[in-house]
Amino acid sequence: MIAIAVHGGAGRWDEAERDAAVAGVRGAAAAGWQVLETGGTSLDAVTAAVMVLEDDPLFNAGTGSVLNAEGDAELDAGIMAGDVLTAGGVACIRRVRNPVLVARRVMEATDCVLLAGAEAERFARDQGFADHDPVTERRRARWRAARARQAGERLVPGTVGAVALDRGGRLAAATSTGGRELKRPGRIGDSPVPGAGNYATAQAAVSATGWGEFMLRMATAKAIATRIESGEPPASAAASVLAEMARSFGAPIGVICLDARGAVGIVHGTEGMPHAWRTGDDDDFNARFAA
């Protein structure tokens, strides 16, 4: 059994952008699926899927990320291989094209799990990642308008994530984001942190999206993985933790998750979340905005 699921971020998507967002996650799932179908690893599949969305300026990750309080894009990304429990993450990195690739290099080429800020960018350059400005004119214009009306920090949808199961039975997860618009510089969200917005074990893979601080406080992805490991179906595990977070914080989130048999769990609040998935049981991709 092989399986992949991809999300493009929970929250208030503009009506006009929903179809494009669903097409985007479908394309990302197809990129990951191709890796799996040709015998590649789940780690390569989630990397491929997330790269597609980081490169798509519609999403709030990589190119097209939102800008912080000072008008800079600060990007967070995390990746994890479930079979060996290895993880890598970069936080507040500014000028790279694909943060998920840098996170993967942290995982594969260092003794670290998490690298932050200017030093993370220095690491990326040492590893050969070219200088890249992720800021788009559209995000710049929106930021200017938000500043002009003295808007506060704002959750902009478009965090991206992927979970996959490969033929070897290995699970992996990856998540990437620009975080919140007008966020405080130096703020780290849940996406790069194993157990918060991203997690994978031998039996579960999870990628979450929403107000990152709530995920950090709940250790949301770990909580969902623990439930899946104890035998709860992924959809039920995700729904249970989503309900717990709604009780604790009143916070809607979105989650995609997988177990080692390829069962898919996709849950989100009422505002929707573009998502796509496919397993060995499906003839084609499933792709939609709301459940």
Added chain:
Amino acid sequence: MIAIAVHGGAGRWDEAERDAAVAGVRGAAAAGWQVLETGGTSLDAVTAAVMVLEDDPLFNAGTGSVLNAEGDAELDAGIMAGDVLTAGGVACIRRVRNPVLVARRVMEATDCVLLAGAEAERFARDQGFADHDPVTERRRARWRAARARQAGERLVPGTVGAVALDRGGRLAAATSTGGRELKRPGRIGDSPVPGAGNYATAQAAVSATGWGEFMLRMATAKAIATRIESGEPPASAAASVLAEMARSFGAPIGVICLDARGAVGIVHGTEGMPHAWRTGDDDDFNARFAA
């Protein structure tokens, strides 16, 4: 019932420093105990206990932290209030006296949970924290010697942490560290990350010490808290997760934890860990190096 437990870091302590380390954690526990005994909150108690050890240059936290690959001290600290699941952390902050106080300001004065690097330091200054050089001559000399023999990254004991239960039944946890000697600049360890090296809920408080990357990959503190929440005694919960980490990573760690009835769990590998604790059932402090 009130209770406090404090640790001073698992690992290879020099024989000659063990008595002083035990005296140090005893003094820190006493500082926290005084807060609890006079009706203060567990949050104030863990803050007071960790500040004592950050100010003691024997420990690898605050003043006396080890130096990274470039000869700088980069400090990590986290704090969490279990009753309301609020958390704050600072990572890679360089020139402050008490990182745990900055972490607490992140928790209480911002919408963030985690702040890193130069921006975290800027936040600290804005909040009135004075410039303070945490580097001691002893650490500088050891760093020079390690560089001279081209030593690799090294786990130096002395991470500090505290967990407490107050009269109102509220649990809290705090953890602070300089991380590993010769670590990569920008590296974030487990201490500031909720669920990795530090965690508190309505029913459990946990502070862990050891190779931080393993704690990040396992989400160790969350795993222990989840077991305590399901009714497992703290000592057993910590021992179970310690065994799981030994199996997965071959990595010894140290943990202190509490449940909401004041039951204390303290476990560590064979190398020892200075620790002290006291509960409402005790006439005096318990303080020792090994179990």
